[in-house]
């Protein structure tokens with residue numbers, strides 16, 4: 638009998654993307670035995686296997702069809718997509734979904750004391766980066782002549798070592814810059830994790846077993862992402878305030894309204910809000926007469 642096809646998904650081995658990527662797959666119901674140092678994790682309950690690699694290697698693994706899918710930062714993709722365009726090669730991958738996690742930006746940073754008065758201030762400076770293509774594009778876009786110093790890591794220490802006057806690196810919380818007395822002065826691109834697929838192994842519009850597995854995974858990812866933003870809200874409210882309350886809860890469809898034993902003018906309301914619930918929303922609810930307000934996370938959602 639022919640072996641059943643399996644999907645292979647490339648995920649970052651360690652770093653910013655790793656935890657959230659694995660977490661997403663587990664939330665999708667995939668059981669993998671996470672053994673330390675293992676490169677390959679066999680999916681035990683779904684025909685999906687995980688390959689743990691360096692994030693920079695993910696696009697080429699997917700382009701070459703070694704992996705069917707990959708979870709990678711747009712930053713890596715953009716940096717390398719520019720290479721593909723230059724080589725004039727047919728890009729063999731497609732971005733199928735933005736995943737919302739690992740949000741960061743590629744930014745230009747200068748020593749705290751240095752003045753910045755727009756991109757022109759970078760003229761003649763040496764800028765250290767691991768993203769030479771995106772930096773080159775930024776400099777061209779702003780018609781600035783500066784020297785790109787391509788290094789392979791620890792970009793933030795380059796100014797202190799006098800290897801560069803400025804840097805172009807990823808910033809998430811800004812902590813790394815602060816620790817190195819640098820300040821963010823301009824943004825090159827923003828980035829988040831995305832799911833990419835190989836157009837070599839997952840041909841579009843051609844039904845296949847692999848495409849079926851992808852469909853299933855995408856449905857579950859959609860459910861996980863939706864559940865993450867959604868909250869289940871329960872409260873008591875005066876009947877008269879219900880129309881007003883509905884306006885405070887955007888994205889909440891078809892609330893369940895239940896009678897409260899022995900209380901005529903109040904009801905219990907249960908509602909799913911799809912837009913995240915903030916303190917300010919709860920305070921508005923309270924002002925409108927709601928009480929006993931409970932906000933619960935939703936684990937799974939399928940509609």
Ligand code: PRP
Nearest residue numbers: 652653806807808809810811812813814
């Ligand atoms: C980036 C970047 C900084 C840090 C910034 O590295 O190079 O070191 O994150 O984050 P912060 O603003 O929250 O301090 P990353 O972990 O993405 O590794 P990589 O660039 O080697 O892939």
Ligand code: ZN
Nearest residue numbers: 652691692693
């Ligand atoms: Zn990296």
